Amino acid sequence: MTTAKDDLLSIRQMCDVFDVTPRTLRFYEAKELIAPLRRGTARLYTYRDRARLKLILRGKRFGFSLEDIRQLLDMYDRAPGQQEAQLRRTYELAADRLAQMERQRAELDEAIAELKDQMAWGGNVLAGFRNAAE
Amino acid sequence: MTTAKDDLLSIRQMCDVFDVTPRTLRFYEAKELIAPLRRGTARLYTYRDRARLKLILRGKRFGFSLEDIRQLLDMYDRAPGQQEAQLRRTYELAADRLAQMERQRAELDEAIAELKDQMAWGGNVLAGFRNAAE
DNA sequence: AGACAAGTTGACGTGCGCGTAAACGTAACG
DNA sequence: CGTTACGTTTACGCGCACGTCAACTTGTCT
Numbered sequence: 270m271t272t273a274k275d276d277l278l279s280i281r282q283m284c285d286v287f288d289v290t291p292r293t294l295r296f297y298e299a300k301e302l303i304a305p306l307r308r309g310t311a312r313l314y315t316y317r318d319r320a321r322l323k324l325i326l327r328g329k330r331f332g333f334s335l336e337d338i339r340q341l342l343d344m345y346d347r348a349p350g351q352q353e354a355q356l357r358r359t360y361e362l363a364a365d366r367l368a369q370m371e372r373q374r375a376e377l378d379e380a381i382a383e384l385k386d387q388m389a390w391g392g393n394v395l396a397g398f399r400n401a402a403e
Numbered sequence: 404m405t406t407a408k409d410d411l412l413s414i415r416q417m418c419d420v421f422d423v424t425p426r427t428l429r430f431y432e433a434k435e436l437i438a439p440l441r442r443g444t445a446r447l448y449t450y451r452d453r454a455r456l457k458l459i460l461r462g463k464r465f466g467f468s469l470e471d472i473r474q475l476l477d478m479y480d481r482a483p484g485q486q487e488a489q490l491r492r493t494y495e496l497a498a499d500r501l502a503q504m505e506r507q508r509a510e511l512d513e514a515i516a517e518l519k520d521q522m523a524w525g526g527n528v529l530a531g532f533r534n535a536a537e
Numbered sequence: 538a539g540a541c542a543a544g545t546t547g548a549c550g551t552g553c554g555c556g557t558a559a560a561c562g563t564a565a566c567g
Numbered sequence: 568c569g570t571t572a573c574g575t576t577t578a579c580g581c582g583c584a585c586g587t588c589a590a591c592t593t594g595t596c597t
Contacts, residue, residue: 280544291544296585309593310545327514330507332466335584345521353532360525363518370515373464377511380461381504384497387479391494398487414574425574430555444562444575469554 277306277313287322297325302339317346331373341366411440411447421456431459436473451480465507475500 272278272286280291294312297303303321305312314322321342328338344359351359406412406420414425428446431437437455439446448456455476462472478493485493 327510330466332464363522367518374511377508384501388497
């Protein structure tokens with residue numbers, strides 16, 4: 270079962286696809302991070318909602334708060350037809366984020382290198398154990 | 404003022420250097436992430452404490468919980484002189500972390516690329532504003 | 538129509554990462 | 568000697584990101 274671009278997903282389907290709970294989706298909606306359609310009272314999640322949720326979960330993995338993420342999302346789709354001043358602010362906010370993410374990338378590389386070092390060391394000790402055991 | 408390797412820092416000095424509050428340092432100590440010396444009742448932070456705190460703050464920036472970080476730290480210095488079984492567990496835990504960080508790195512690259520795209524688009528719109536304004 | 542799953546809106550509870558205030562110790566300075 | 572600066576423990580509080588009921592409605596199947 271593939272999720273086509275114009276599929277409308279129920280809350281349960283969303284939960285299965287993204288491994289979150291209904292509570293989480295309603296919470297994100299209350300915080301205005303997503304805004305699914307309604308068929309009667311029931312929620313229907315569009316492709317746009319799915320794209321946004323993907324970005325939300327990614328942002329979380331990088332340690333951004335939901336409020337941070339909300340502002341980023343607003344940028345992603347409120348950009349067209351905006352006032353110049355607003356757009357400039359948004360642009361600079363994005364530039365800040367970008368810088369932050371690139372610093373984070375550099376740090377992550379460093380951390381990975383250190384961890385690899387440490388593991389090589391531990392690997393040697395384990396090799397020593399194997400030698401001593403014959 | 405440089406911090407030499409064998410300097411012992413007061414809690415206030417630590418806070419200034421790492422931009423955290425005393426509460427934060429005591430909290431980390433309560434959670435057994437650091438264990439400063441004591442002169443009387445007062446805390447004295449060694450080079451080792453500083454190294455650990457650096458790792459703690461880095462880990463936080465990557466969205467790890469304090470408990471996650473504590474386990475990583477334990478690995479970093481409890482490794483020597485450990486039982487083989489223990490060390491093996493530790494080693495595999497580290498391998499998992501490494502994989503996690505490398506996935507995170509790939510995702511981060513993707514996110515950076517997307518954000519750059521979005522910014523290029525916004526940059527064009529802003530250029531249009533500047534054209535229309537003469 | 539009856540039953541049952543799936544969804545809805547409150548409302549309160551929970552774990553984490555600290556903030557903040559109260560009350561106290563202690564060492565140095567004028 | 569008092570006070571000022573810096574530190575300590577103990578304890579309650581708070582914001583965030585949800586979990587967990589409870590009570591109710593809304594299709595869906597037979």
